[in-house]
Amino acid sequence: MPHTQPAPDTGRSPILSTQGLSVHFGARSALDSVTLDIEPATITSLLGPNGAGKSTLLRVFAGVIPPTHGSVHHRGKAIRRPVADVTYVPQRSGADWSFPISVLETVLHGLSRHAPRYRPFDRRQRRQALDALDQVGLEPLANVQIGSLSGGQQQRVFLARALVACGEVLLLDEPFTGVDVPTQEMFLGLFETLRQRGVTIVFATHDLQHAAQSSSRAILLNNTVIADGPPVDILTDETLTTTFQGRIMVFAGAPAKTEPQGISPS
Amino acid sequence: MIDSLLDPWQLPFMQHAFIAIVIIGVAAGAIGTFVVLRGVGFLGDALAHAIFPGLAIAFITGGNIMVGAFVAAVIVSLGIGTISQNRRVNNDTAIGVLFVGAFALGIALMTSQATFQRDLTSFLFGSVLGVTRDDLETIAIVAAAVLAILYWFRREITIVSFDRAFAEAAGLHLWRYDQLFLILLALTIVMGLQMVGNVLILALLITPAATARLLTERLWVMTVLASLFGALSGMIGLYVSWHWQVASGAAIVLAATALFFAAYLFAPASGVITPRIRHALHQSRPEHRGPVDISGEHLSR
Numbered sequence: 001m002p003h004t005q006p007a008p009d010t011g012r013s014p015i016l017s018t019q020g021l022s023v024h025f026g027a028r029s030a031l032d033s034v035t036l037d038i039e040p041a042t043i044t045s046l047l048g049p050n051g052a053g054k055s056t057l058l059r060v061f062a063g064v065i066p067p068t069h070g071s072v073h074h075r076g077k078a079i080r081r082p083v084a085d086v087t088y089v090p091q092r093s094g095a096d097w098s099f100p101i102s103v104l105e106t107v108l109h110g111l112s113r114h115a116p117r118y119r120p121f122d123r124r125q126r127r128q129a130l131d132a133l134d135q136v137g138l139e140p141l142a143n144v145q146i147g148s149l150s151g152g153q154q155q156r157v158f159l160a161r162a163l164v165a166c167g168e169v170l171l172l173d174e175p176f177t178g179v180d181v182p183t184q185e186m187f188l189g190l191f192e193t194l195r196q197r198g199v200t201i202v203f204a205t206h207d208l209q210h211a212a213q214s215s216s217r218a219i220l221l222n223n224t225v226i227a228d229g230p231p232v233d234i235l236t237d238e239t240l241t242t243t244f245q246g247r248i249m250v251f252a253g254a255p256a257k258t259e260p261q262g263i264s265p266s
Numbered sequence: 267m268i269d270s271l272l273d274p275w276q277l278p279f280m281q282h283a284f285i286a287i288v289i290i291g292v293a294a295g296a297i298g299t300f301v302v303l304r305g306v307g308f309l310g311d312a313l314a315h316a317i318f319p320g321l322a323i324a325f326i327t328g329g330n331i332m333v334g335a336f337v338a339a340v341i342v343s344l345g346i347g348t349i350s351q352n353r354r355v356n357n358d359t360a361i362g363v364l365f366v367g368a369f370a371l372g373i374a375l376m377t378s379q380a381t382f383q384r385d386l387t388s389f390l391f392g393s394v395l396g397v398t399r400d401d402l403e404t405i406a407i408v409a410a411a412v413l414a415i416l417y418w419f420r421r422e423i424t425i426v427s428f429d430r431a432f433a434e435a436a437g438l439h440l441w442r443y444d445q446l447f448l449i450l451l452a453l454t455i456v457m458g459l460q461m462v463g464n465v466l467i468l469a470l471l472i473t474p475a476a477t478a479r480l481l482t483e484r485l486w487v488m489t490v491l492a493s494l495f496g497a498l499s500g501m502i503g504l505y506v507s508w509h510w511q512v513a514s515g516a517a518i519v520l521a522a523t524a525l526f527f528a529a530y531l532f533a534p535a536s537g538v539i540t541p542r543i544r545h546a547l548h549q550s551r552p553e554h555r556g557p558v559d560i561s562g563e564h565l566s567r
Binding site: 026059062063064081082084087088089090091094095096099100101102105106109112113115117145158161 | 303353418421422424425427428429430431432434435436437479482483484485488
């Protein structure tokens with residue numbers, strides 16, 4: 001039985017929801033019977049080991065992967081293709097970082113839906129992109145080639161590309177991976193600012209500390225929902241052991257941290 | 267000197283050849299930019315060979331050779347896309363199987379004809395002699411269409427080439443843009459076929475774009491440079507071919523290769539030799555040494 005706590009009754013209808021969602025890739029089941037409501041203007045973290053279905057769930061919300069069974073909704077409307085108001089920030093490793101484009105041009109990709117075909121981006125759109133870069137502290141590097149940035153800076157470019165077009169939902173896949181501590185703190189602060197502006201944020205992570213620090217709700221996922229609720233309530237020895245299949249060490253008084261591979265508790 | 271540059275222009279067929287190779291060089295450079303950036307050179311090579319049965323059938327039945335080649339290219343590219351959906355057959359394997367199979371089918375069809383010998387050679391290695399005014403018109407129209415479509419969809423093709431996960435989530439249909447790109451590639455190959463032949467057309471797609479990549483970090487600059495180098499290689503190659511009686515396709519490709527190595531060695535930022543020259547100049551100029559402090563460090567740095 002999942003350890004779920006009822007979501008606080010805010011009187012608002014959910015912005016994203018799934019009902020009995022299952023996703024299969026051939027014979028493999030990536031997600032099984034997931035039923036969730038995500039409230040508007042909240043920060044939710046998805047926690048689980050590799051292959052738990054975190055990215056799959058984000059990609060279902062992004063409208064990229066269709067449910068095999070069950071349904072997924074954005075503001076009560078079934079998601080069948082990518083929705084303009086839902087912005088997805090993929091993992092950094094998927095992009096070709098040797099590509100000959102600048103930081104600013106990459107951020108402008110976020111506006112490509114709105115750009116006319118017959119001419120370049122105009123001054124106002126470039127200003128918007130520079131503002132987004134400013135929010136992640138990269139405006140001075142606007143004209144640098146993306147491949148020459150550090151991993152953390154590349155992740156900030158991706159975040160800026162999402163911010164420039166930011167609708168009401170921001171989905172982030174492993175935003176903290178390979179990112180230094182100051183950048184992590186900048187992201188956490190930015191998420192809170194965006195939430196106060198009414199943006200709903202859902203991010204996938206391996207790191208229990210980030211989940212505990214930044215989100216009001218954590219969802220422990222391993223093919224299905226293991227636990228769901230405020231991090232302080234649901235991040236227990238029992239739920240973590242179930243989620244991470246025993247690959248977890250929790251130190252008393254210290255934030256819990258997942259082990260990369262194969263270290264089992266006694 | 268001037269005479270040797272103007273000589274070939276006296277003859278109408280050479281005028282046609284010059285105009286055709288400039289048009290093909292420009293289009294192949296622009297499309298080649300994305301072939302290089304997407305790392306799909308093998309696919310380009312495969313398409314250039316796989317159009318052979320289409321050529322053969324058009325040749326035997328007296329149909330339009332460019333149309334035959336184009337239809338074959340579309341069939342093969344769709345075939346590669348379909349077969350590589352099977353998880354036990356990866357993309358390169360699907361390309362390898364279909365490309366050699368189709369090429370062999372083309373050769374089998376060609377050799378079944380009595381007059382194949384001369385024509386087979388001209389398809390494989392190209393010939394500048396045969397470019398008629400009509401061919402020139404077709405080449406100009408196809409090139410204009412390819413460049414216009416590439417410009418119209420430049421953002422989508424760029425995003426799909428750079429970050430597929432983002433492209434998908436931004437609502438771009440990956441399969442559709444991949445196929446669009448393949449069709450543009452096939453059209454470019456078919457266009458260049460007559461001039462440089464299907465064995466060497468790959469060089470016009472890859473080499474000028476690879477040369478351009480060595481010189482810039484900007485996509486649009488790379489595209490423009492690749493087009494310029496494509497056209498320039500074509501011009502140089504034709505002059506060489508004219509003055510030394512070398513096969514035109516080979517001369518064009520060698521010119522492109524020479525430009526590549528020039529950039530590889532002497533590119534301002536990424537060349538192999540340039541930094542050493544700069545270093546040597548820097549060392550030999552006294553004003554750059556500046557005052558030296560007691561530990562021998564240059565104070566001016």
